[in-house]
Ligand code: HDD
Ligand code: HEM
């Protein structure tokens with residue numbers, strides 16, 4: 001597999017994570033609000049996404065593995081530029097996991113409420129720090145960075161001022177976007193899988209996040225245009241994708257306001273919002289990332305083991321999804 | 337403190353934390369799988385009930401441990417590149433390879449199968465569910481081996497050559513490592529022997545947990561049914577709970593003795609691929625004593641294990657004079673941390689013995705470290721270690737409570753309605769939700785009960 005193939009694999013792993021773990025993050029953000037003081041109902045919300053947890057977060061672990069193996073240079077640049085963000089990401093991730101696994105292990109209401117509050121914060125911070133990291137990547141691994149700009153085609157009349165704005169703004173915008181996208185996506189997954197009484201409240205949570213998400217997606221699209229103006233033309237694709245996501249979010253809000261929550265645009269708005277930042281990031285940083293992949297000999301040596309493993313994983317996950325994703329009922333396992 | 341010191345300390349502390357969980361994951365996993373297999377194969381209802389309880393009780397401890405093990409592993413994966421970018425820059429093509437395989441093959445599959453095991457409990461047929469836990473164990477061992485291949489390369493690099501990079505500069509004098517012989521990398525004695533050694537240590541750790549927890553319960557539970565005693569009958573008729581602890585204790589003793597045997601054999605074999613005398617000089621006050629402690633623990637565990645196994649004959653152990661028996665149980669409980677402390681010292685010996693090299697003879701630690709300012713690394717050390725310590729302690733507190741609670745009110749594998757009702761205070765069921773049209777509270781509560789007791793939602 002050549003560098004492009006590895007880049008696609010990396011993007012695919014990140015997309016899988018955004019989709020699967022995004023549902024857990026979103027549910028973690030809204031579980032307290034939906035459940036209120038009723039512990040059983042909060043657990044019901046968590047139970048709707050519980051199977052996604054173990055099967056979802058590994059996609060990001062695997063993406064980190066691919067980064068180490070095939071794009072060590074990219075990892076080096078990114079980690080150096082965003083050291084505190086990476087540490088924050090780790091903390092948020094670890095705390096989120098601990099909150100989910102530990103909350104129901106003891107019976108004390110205080111223990112549970114405490115972890116739920118912690119889990120809510122961490123479920124927001126986890127996607128947000130990932131978004132911030134993506135924002136740093138946009139500026140470090142595209143023509144915004146002077147190191148990269150040297151070999152970018154042309155800079156059409158945009159200057160260091162724009163670069164500075166992008167450097168400051170993109171991490172913030174993307175942090176908010178990824179966190180809100182997870183909220184919409186997770187709340188809609190809960191709404192689809194939970195009984196109607198809970199679903200109503202979940203949809204309301206998704207609804208209020210849609211407009212801010214659309215606004216942030218639009219801002220991010222403007223950022224992508226800025227990156228394109230500085231010379232990374234592939235960022236245009238990112239802008240288009242983000243605008244599409246913003247449109248989908250607004251359409252979903254329109255339909256939810258009409259009570260037409262069964263329309264496909266509502267069903268799709270969650271996944272579209274969750275995936276858009278990842279796809280846009282791939283578009284913005286893709287050319288530079290692929291260009292700075294490990295030497296061909298390294299990539300070559302790893303190809304078959306990794307593709308073989310990936311095939312095995314896809315089969316195992318497909319089987320698991322078939323087994324685990326079914327309507328809640330008397331045979332649902334409640335562990336979280 | 338310099339950047340190098342902070343980065344090393346951070347790595348050591350976080351790796352040590354991760355390893356404390358890994359010890360239990362790898363040590364307890366096979367035991368849970370064996371219990372579940374015996375449950376699946378049991379013919380009589382009593383045996384089925386016994387092994388179901390054993391599977392669920394130890395499986396729940398395994399899971400609670402696993403949750404933080406994964407979290408700590410995630411931290412490991414990312415902090416490696418964070419603090420030692422030079423390692424990947426110079427040897428990414430060699431050292432990175434097992435780590436990619438580990439994440440793509442081992443962890444990915446392991447996590448997937450674990451999800452299947454936990455959440456497929458009442459859904460999968462018994463045999464498939466048992467296969468899932470075996471798959472978790474197998475992929476867990478595979479992941480440990482791939483990590484040891486990576487670590488073995490640092491300790492005793494083989495199967496590579498150094499080639500100049502075009503730019504000519506870099507942490508290792510302008511050269512990077514290229515893999516020339518994957519088979520040599522995998523069969524590196526520093527990977528194979530050390531993996532066996534680590535497996536020995538893990539089995540011992542799992543065994544000490546089994547034995548310690550069981551002994552704690554046996555010390556409290558009356559060893560004979562009151563009715564039997566009242567009737568003045570001899571013998572050891574057991575309550576089912578008692579039977580669970582005896583069975584677990586026996587399993588633990590056998591596992592631990594085997595683990596000690598494995599650790600001893602592979603432990604001495606390790607002296608063949610590196611110069612122990614040379615290693616000791618790096619920290620004589622630490623490494624020498626660590627070797628001695630490991631040998632003493634392995635020897636004593638093996639000897640005591642064999643003695644206990646002899647006492648199992650005709651249940652002799654459980655029928656000993658009561659004060660002796662209680663004293664023995666108490667000792668076994670207190671000894672629980674021994675393999676954990678020993679393993680940490682073993683690791684410190686291994687990693688410190690490698691200094692000043694990050695990759696022996698190839699890359700110095702100080703050249704591999706990040707160029708981030710020391711303050712930044714120290715800050716991340718404090719933050720990450722602070723968070724990990726709090727979470728780890730919370731996890732161990734929970735494990736301690738669950739271990740003491742015994743096989744009552746197990747969440748793992750209980751029907752959902754039981755799991756949800758189990759420890760929810762009743763008043764909470766009728767509390768108002770934060771929001772919603774009036775009247776929806778009652779609806780939600782009724783709804784939930786319907787879902788959890790009767791049927792599907794669509
Ligand atoms: C319960 C734990 C335990 C026990 C009883 C032993 N070990 Fe061990 N030892 C470990 C746990 C451990 C470990 C934590 O798992 C290490 C760290 C790195 C490794 O591969 O295993 C280790 C490393 C380690 C090393 C360092 C290898 C290196 O520097 O590359 C040596 C020389 C030994 N051991 C030797 C022994 C001997 C001769 C033992 C018994 C006769 C023994 N160990 C028992
Ligand atoms: C540089 C050192 C290490 C790194 C980078 C690392 C990385 C990781 C990661 C990312 C995970 C989480 C996987 C998931 O999400 O399922 C994990 C878990 C695990 N690691 Fe490590 N690890 C290291 C050291 C070790 C060692 C020394 C062993 C054993 C010898 C080990 C064995 C395991 C096992 C069995 C798990 C599965 C669950 C658990 O932690 O309890 N790891 N590790």
Ligand code: HEM
Nearest residue numbers: 344347348351352355486487683684687688691693694701
């Ligand atoms: C899980 C148990 C482990 C423990 C307790 C442990 C402990 C330590 C200690 C004490 C140090 C500092 C050494 C010194 O500065 O004197 C260290 C450094 C390091 N270890 Fe480990 N280690 C473990 C596993 C691993 C594994 C599995 C790997 C690789 C895959 C690894 C890679 C490193 C690296 C890269 C450093 C920093 C560079 C260096 O000091 O050489 N460690 N570790």
